Amino acid sequence: MKITAADVIVTCPGRNYVTLKITTEDGLVGWGDATLNGRELAVASYLRDHVCPLLIGRNATRITDTWQYLYRGAYWRRGPVTMTAIAAVDVALWDILGKISGLPVYRLLGGAAREGVTVYGHANGSTIEELLTDVAHYRDQGYRAIRVQAAVPGLDSTYGIGGKSAGHTYEPADGEQPTENVWDTAAYLDFVPKMVAAVRDEFGPTVRLLHDVHHRLSPIEAGQLGKSLEPYRMFWIEDSTPAEDQSAFRTIRQHTTTPLAVGEVFNSVYDCNQLITERLIDYIRTSVSHTGGITHLRDVFALANVYGVRSGSHGAGDLSPVSFASALHLDMAIPNFGIQEYMGHLDPWREVFSVGYTMHDGLMHPGDAPGLGVELDEQAAARYPYQPQYLPVNRLTDGSMWDW
Numbered sequence: 001m002k003i004t005a006a007d008v009i010v011t012c013p014g015r016n017y018v019t020l021k022i023t024t025e026d027g028l029v030g031w032g033d034a035t036l037n038g039r040e041l042a043v044a045s046y047l048r049d050h051v052c053p054l055l056i057g058r059n060a061t062r063i064t065d066t067w068q069y070l071y072r073g074a075y076w077r078r079g080p081v082t083m084t085a086i087a088a089v090d091v092a093l094w095d096i097l098g099k100i101s102g103l104p105v106y107r108l109l110g111g112a113a114r115e116g117v118t119v120y121g122h123a124n125g126s127t128i129e130e131l132l133t134d135v136a137h138y139r140d141q142g143y144r145a146i147r148v149q150a151a152v153p154g155l156d157s158t159y160g161i162g163g164k165s166a167g168h169t170y171e172p173a174d175g176e177q178p179t180e181n182v183w184d185t186a187a188y189l190d191f192v193p194k195m196v197a198a199v200r201d202e203f204g205p206t207v208r209l210l211h212d213v214h215h216r217l218s219p220i221e222a223g224q225l226g227k228s229l230e231p232y233r234m235f236w237i238e239d240s241t242p243a244e245d246q247s248a249f250r251t252i253r254q255h256t257t258t259p260l261a262v263g264e265v266f267n268s269v270y271d272c273n274q275l276i277t278e279r280l281i282d283y284i285r286t287s288v289s290h291t292g293g294i295t296h297l298r299d300v301f302a303l304a305n306v307y308g309v310r311s312g313s314h315g316a317g318d319l320s321p322v323s324f325a326s327a328l329h330l331d332m333a334i335p336n337f338g339i340q341e342y343m344g345h346l347d348p349w350r351e352v353f354s355v356g357y358t359m360h361d362g363l364m365h366p367g368d369a370p371g372l373g374v375e376l377d378e379q380a381a382a383r384y385p386y387q388p389q390y391l392p393v394n395r396l397t398d399g400s401m402w403d404w
């Protein structure tokens with residue numbers, strides 16, 4: 001079945017999303033998410049100018065061959081732009097294969113290995129009291145795992161303290177420039193154990209608690225944080241140091257038994273092979289849409305399975321519903337699933353995307369429609385044109401640039 005068209009749709013129904021639409025000679029349509037938060041148009045151009053022309057006439061069912069063709073054939077391999085573009089093609093072809101076969105993608109991947117996908121929600125507050133109220137809100141909705149973030153006293157802004165489904169503050173503060181935040185490591189390290197202790201005290205020993213450091217600590221500081229949180233038995237601390245330094249996790253591991261998760265900015269198995277094979281982390285957080293699609297992320301999770309590392313995929317609102325659905329299909333089928341982030345999407349996303357995934361009692365299911373179970377309304381998408389938006393940047397209190 002030949003591919004006859006490949007089109008890129010950029011739309012902003014609450015947030016910018018880049019979506020690839022692949023059409024076959026039989027009129028089947030497959031969707032792939034190509035969103036790279038804050039650098040969206042780079043991937044749109046990569047697809048339109050360099051990838052879409054290569055797809056026309058190819059057999060839509062030769063997914064592995066197309067993946068290899070785009071990865072090896074580019075010569076300039078890896079990197080977020082390239083791997084996000086390849087992911088969009090890959091996911092769209094899995095969607096088409098599901099529609100051809102009449103099966104949901106998770107059944108093509110080996111079938112359900114669990115009843116549903118355990119997801120964690122984002123609780124936050126400008127004070128600990130507000131955070132406790134928000135944790136109760138998620139618990140009452142049935143969530144079995146909750147990420148906890150609260151504003152660090154003395155700082156004007158703290159990562160993770162934002163709108164309910166927005167999570168991140170990313171609106172331009174001054175024209176089209178990114179918002180600038182200020183970071184104080186000492187204040188943070190003093191505050192977080194108090195915050196987690198308050199949540200544990202209020203909600204008891206069994207709710208799974210997660211926390212995202214967002215790449216801000218040195219390895220030894222991350223070790224200190226992990227050790228200080230050991231009494232509260234966290235499910236994980238996430239992204240405790242800048243993720244590109246894999247050997248940093250040796251130092252963290254030497255100093256704490258708090259489980260470690262990292263990987264939302266990774267693009268290939270080569271970003272995390274040391275982390276996995278040396279068992280330096282407990283959860284690998286790579287996402288479908290930034291790691292070369294279902295085909296490559298399945299390889300990452302297979303390697304992780306050999307070493308007892310479990311999945312914990314990124315699922316923030318910067319991934320479109322197409323990406324989130326593809327994550328749920330893969331989560332359903334792999335043996336070493338750990339947990340899945342679920343942040344939801346900003347209104348009016350439902351005008352543009354229709355989805356088949358559902359949530360019940362803290363578990364999500366991708367649905368049983370053929371393919372991914374997600375469709376995009378192009379006329380609705382056209383009503384919400386692209387808007388330039390950046391993620392914030394971060395500085396220390398002395399003005400030094402820091403990791404956001």
Ligand SMILES: [Mg+2]
Pocket residue numbers: 212214238239264
């Ligand atoms: Mg994160």
